[in-house]
Amino acid sequence: MFITIRNLTKSFKKGPNLITPLQNLSLEAPRGEFLALMGPSGSGKTTLLNLIAGIDSPTSGDLMIDDHDVARLSRAQLTKWRSRHVGYIFQLYHLVPILSAFENVELPLLLMPLSRSERRARADAALDLVGLSDRAQHRPPELSGGQEQRVAIARAIVHDPELLVADEPTGDLDGESARSILALLTSLSQDHGKTIVMVTHDPKAAAVANRVLHLEKGQLVNPPATPASAVS
Amino acid sequence: MxxxxxxxxxxxxxxxxxxxxxxxxxxxxxxxxxxxxxxxxxxxxxQASADDTTLIVYRENRFCPATSRLPEHYLPTIRRIEGVREVIPIQIAVNNCGASLDVITFRGVPAEDLRKYNPDLVVIAGSYENWIKRSDAALVGETFAQRRGLKIGDKFEAVGINVHVAGIIKSKESQDNNVAYVHLPFLQQASNIGLGTVTQFNVKVASSDLLDPIAKAIDETFRSDSQPTVTRPEKAFFAETAKQxxxxxxxxxxxxxxxxxxxxxxxxxxxxxxxxxxxxxxxxxxxxxxxxxxxxxxxxxxxxxxxxxxxxxxxxxxxxxxxxxxxxxxxxxxxxxxxxxxxxxxxxxxxxxxxxxxxxxxxxxxxxxxxxxxxxxx
Structure with a gap:
């Protein structure tokens, strides 16, 4: 299995209260699977996504991703692991406004021992893959929402990570842009073998995934379902 | 990067x-x-350095050129002291003894001795010979000339003294760049000090380790005179005199x-x-x-x-x-x-x-x- 999660619990103190957004959650996902996480607000979707992405650490339980014991990595090790193995796609794109599309895509490559020409080649290829080669020198304010999300996806894949995590990637887009982003994510999973974990509130978005998981109060509430049954 | x-x-x-x-x-x-x-x-x-070889002989307990008066006839006595290489009597006239941003200083020196005493002086405009020839001529320091906008042939008046600019000089000593050198008798008369009286003697000694013994010897020589002296290395003199x-x-x-x-x-x-x-x-x-x-x-x-x-x-x-x-x-x-x-x-x-x-x-x-x-x- 590419992702193996066993009895994963995340809790933290908020004032006098102990909050437990995830409790004893277990799941597995094979390499190349496109997984959708659904559930009401506060159900623990984003917490699970952050744990899988390695930007947060669990309180207890096991989290193995491609043989990396992510739950046991130190903060510094997690940072390094993220820079090589994870691409993160945000709902609001979160591009750096003063950098061009090309420079935004190039950002993760600055952390790698690559020459300038190698970085250029990789960033160009990523922008080409998302269909934005002609917008490389445009800055985020000069792009539409859909284009910005494509740049964000190019930034997420430019260092060729095995795992892509997406937090409501179509949540801020109109219908047509959302469809095109979902088609792009499907292609990354099917044609490029990326394992994708996507949080969404949108049943139509979830429908493109191979599998939909439903969370409530920090736990999976139904057995893994096919997209059609989850949406219905 | x-x-x-x-x-x-x-x-x-x-x-x-x-x-x-x-x-x-x-x-x-x-x-x-x-x-x-x-x-x-x-x-x-x-700040003193190993290259310093200049002493200033001043009137004891005086700090301003207007009050330091020494007889010019001390010159041959100082010159005879062993280790003294060169001596020059200097009459100084300033417009202001207090701390000021615009001080005009005239130094009256024997015309024939200036070059011998200070061979590092470079005349960058005009000529040294013209200065020698004319009794009211001045050799103006580069910084002084720049500050006052003076050029060769100009006449200017300060401290009640009228001079003619015969040359502009440059020196590695910043003091020289900020003064006007004039003939000693001219300045003595123009400033009403009178002939035969100077403000100080500048003494060059053979080496820096002779500064203290020669200073002591000079002061000892004139201790019983009506105008006793205090002799210090040039930089110490500056540090003590310009305290304000x-x-x-x-x-x-x-x-x-x-x-x-x-x-x-x-x-x-x-x-x-x-x-x-x-x-x-x-x-x-x-x-x-x-x-x-x-x-x-x-x-x-x-x-x-x-x-x-x-x-x-x-x-x-x-x-x-x-x-x-x-x-x-x-x-x-x-x-x-x-x-x-x-x-x-x-x-x-x-x-x-x-x-x-x-x-x-x-x-x-x-x-x-x-x-x-x-x-x-x-």
Whole structure:
């Protein structure tokens, strides 16, 4: 299995209260699977996504991703692991406004021992893959929402990570842009073998995934379902 | 290098804010450089070195040229003391004995002895011969001429003395660049001191280790005379005679420190504002895999760039200002030329860089430790 999660619990103190957004959650996902996480607000979707992405650490339980014991990595090790193995796609794109599309895509490559020409080649290829080669020198304010999300996806894949995590990637887009982003994510999973974990509130978005998981109060509430049954 | 370029782009994000910060830094560093230049110029004329071989013979218990009067006939007696290489009697006339920014100093010397006593004097305009020939002629120091806008053939009047500019001189001794040399008898008569009386004797000795014994010998020789002397090495003489000016310059040290503190606060405040406005963006970089050290370095580079760019403007402006303005401080007939120095220029740039780094350390540390998940949800 590419992702193996066993009895994963995340809790933290908020004032006098102990909050437990995830409790004893277990799941597995094979390499190349496109997984959708659904559930009401506060159900623990984003917490699970952050744990899988390695930007947060669990309180207890096991989290193995491609043989990396992510739950046991130190903060510094997690940072390094993220820079090589994870691409993160945000709902609001979160591009750096003063950098061009090309420079935004190039950002993760600055952390790698690559020459300038190698970085250029990789960033160009990523922008080409998302269909934005002609917008490389445009800055985020000069792009539409859909284009910005494509740049964000190019930034997420430019260092060729095995795992892509997406937090409501179509949540801020109109219908047509959302469809095109979902088609792009499907292609990354099917044609490029990326394992994708996507949080969404949108049943139509979830429908493109191979599998939909439903969370409530920090736990999976139904057995893994096919997209059609989850949406219905 | 990649982070440095990113930092440079970041500080251009809020151009007006960055420009205002740099303008503040430039003002602070201008003041710092001005103070350092003054201190450096003073150190040059008051700190003794192994090359010093000049003594000043002054009237005992006198500090102003207007009151130091010595008989010119001391000259052959001083010349006969063993170890003395050269002696020149000097009559000094100044417009102001107190500390002042605009001191005019005439030095009356025997025309035939000036070149022999001071072979390093270079006449850069006019001629030495013309000065010898004409009794009211003056050899004007380069800085003096520049400050007063004097050229060859000009006549000028100061301290009630009218002179004709016969030459403009340049010397490695800053004192020479700030005075006008005239004929001794002319100055004695024009300043109503009378022939046969001088302000001081400048004595050159064979080596610096002879300074103290010869000074003692001179003072001992005239101890019982009606005009006893006090003889000190030239730099010690400057340090003791121009005390008023030195105290004033010492005080400016506090202004320099104040300027440094202001720059530190300004850059720290600017960097804190920058990082506070970019909490989420920093979290994005952390999500992409930027380490704590890289985040801290990015913030520090922004502080360093603000400090260094603003500092460079201030330090270079101060350097050019003193280069073109030729400021001179005077006290008790002694003049201090405030001359810019490449050492101070480099020191100013280094201080600006260090201040930028120091000011950004806390914001950088704080930013690098912000929790990613909470920052993303802000």
């Amino acid at each position: 990649k982070l440095l370029i990113l930092a440079l782009k970041n500080i251009t994000r809020h151009r007006l804010r960055s420009l205002l910060t740099m303008a503040g830094v430039a003002a602070g560093m201008f003041l710092f450089t001005a103070v350092e230049t003054t201190q450096h110029s003073l150190a040059k004329v008051t 000016m030195i105290e004033l310059i010492d005080f400016t040290r506090w202004l320099g420190l104040g300027a440094v503190a202001a720059v530190l606060g300004l850059v720290a405040n600017a960097v804190l504002l920058i990082v506070r406005a970019r909490v989420k963006e920093t979290a994005i970089l952390q999500t992409l895999g930027f380490s704590r050290l890289q985040i801290a370095s990015l913030v520090s580079f922004e502080g360093i760039l603000l400090g260094l760019l603003g500092g460079a403007i201030g330090v270079i402006s101060a350097y050019l200002f003193f280069h073109w303005q030729s400021f001179t401080l005077g006290n008790e007939g002694l003049t201090l030329a405030i001359t810019p120095s490449p050492t101070i220029l480099l020191k100013g740039l280094l201080v600006a860089l260090l201040l930028g780094l120091l000011a950004s350390l806390y914001p950088a540390w704080r930013t690098s430790r912000q929790p990613v998940v909470q920052s993303l949800s802000q």
